[in-house]
Amino acid sequence: MIFIKKEIYKKIIKIIKKYDSIVIARHIGPDPDAIASQISLRDSIRLTYPSKKVYAIGAGVNKFRYLGFLDKIDSMELNNPLLILLDVPNFIRVDGIEDLNYAAILKIDHHPSEDIKGTVDWTDTTKSSTCEMIAELILNTNLLMDQKIAENLYTGIVFDSDRFLLQNTSLETFNIVYQLLNVSKINFVALYDNLYDRSINEEKFRAYITNNLEISANKMGFIYVTNETLSKYKVEGVAVSNQVNNFYFINELICWMFVVYDEKNEIFKVNIRSRGPIINTIANNYNGGGHKYASGARIKDFKDVELLRKDLDIACEEYLKEQEN
Numbered sequence: 001m002i003f004i005k006k007e008i009y010k011k012i013i014k015i016i017k018k019y020d021s022i023v024i025a026r027h028i029g030p031d032p033d034a035i036a037s038q039i040s041l042r043d044s045i046r047l048t049y050p051s052k053k054v055y056a057i058g059a060g061v062n063k064f065r066y067l068g069f070l071d072k073i074d075s076m077e078l079n080n081p082l083l084i085l086l087d088v089p090n091f092i093r094v095d096g097i098e099d100l101n102y103a104a105i106l107k108i109d110h111h112p113s114e115d116i117k118g119t120v121d122w123t124d125t126t127k128s129s130t131c132e133m134i135a136e137l138i139l140n141t142n143l144l145m146d147q148k149i150a151e152n153l154y155t156g157i158v159f160d161s162d163r164f165l166l167q168n169t170s171l172e173t174f175n176i177v178y179q180l181l182n183v184s185k186i187n188f189v190a191l192y193d194n195l196y197d198r199s200i201n202e203e204k205f206r207a208y209i210t211n212n213l214e215i216s217a218n219k220m221g222f223i224y225v226t227n228e229t230l231s232k233y234k235v236e237g238v239a240v241s242n243q244v245n246n247f248y249f250i251n252e253l254i255c256w257m258f259v260v261y262d263e264k265n266e267i268f269k270v271n272i273r274s275r276g277p278i279i280n281t282i283a284n285n286y287n288g289g290g291h292k293y294a295s296g297a298r299i300k301d302f303k304d305v306e307l308l309r310k311d312l313d314i315a316c317e318e319y320l321k322e323q324e325n
């Protein structure tokens with residue numbers, strides 16, 4: 001096991017060394033794990049190999065500016081760079097590589113594998129986060145780390161594991177976090193200000209969801225938040241997905257689905273969480289995917305939103321029956 005891991009570190013370093021220009025991308029609608037993993041890997045490669053041109057691309061998110069800045073690239077000017085894809089298993093969800101001609105792909109991800117196959121590929125669904133994998137890589141290779149890189153990696157791990165609450169938090173996660181904190185000596189408690197800072201409007205909005213969530217007999221929760229409601233609470237669409245992790249450990253819920261309409265892209269954005277049935281295989285049928293117990297979908301027609309809701313409810317019913325037996 002340890003031997004296999006060393007092989008993958010070697011392969012990763014070898015392919016990074018081979019290319020003078022490197023573009024690092026991740027999924028659309030990024031979260032702190034996606035952005036922190038690409039910025040920390042970019043900064044580590046820059047620190048270790050100052051002559052390389054390394055870019056972290058994709059649309060920025062105001063809220064996550066504290067992680068650092070992303071780069072704009074001129075795809076035409078880059079000469080067949082190495083493309084590093086982080087925290088994303090499928091091409092359709094990669095942000096910003098439309099016009100890019102790349103020579104090879106290095107993929108590092110903790111989602112179940114889909115259509116992206118890396119020339120060098122490190123996919124491990126047992127990891128809490130992509131940041132845990134980047135931290136492991138840096139700690140075990142010649143890649144360098146500074147305070148900011150360590151802070152970003154810690155932030156990504158804490159976010160994706162939801163403060164070490166979620167299923168994929170492992171002994172290995174704590175081991176990596178211990179090493180990361182031990183070598184960097186960062187003030188990790190101070191980082192929670194960035195991660196958990198929020199407005200009272202968002203808290204009021206959370207109360208709205210709690211009060212208006214429809215819960216079925218099969219412990220399946222559903223809410224469709226209209227744009228009128230968003231304006232009433234003075235929050236943006238992303239506030240809906242920001243809330244979805246706050247509904248774990250509620251007796252009456254084993255699966256919950258939050259829906260909001262994205263007017264700009266004319267699409268219903270669906271976020272699903274479960275601590276019962278496996279949900280990504282169901283979301284796959286509705287232009288969605290993700291992890292076993294944390295998935296999402298982008299749906300054109302509200303009828304399909306209702307069908308997905310029904311499928312999840314049936315999965316909950318079956319899950320509860322199995323639990324009884």
Ligand SMILES: [Mn+2]
Nearest residue numbers: 033087130160
């Ligand atoms: Mn992630």
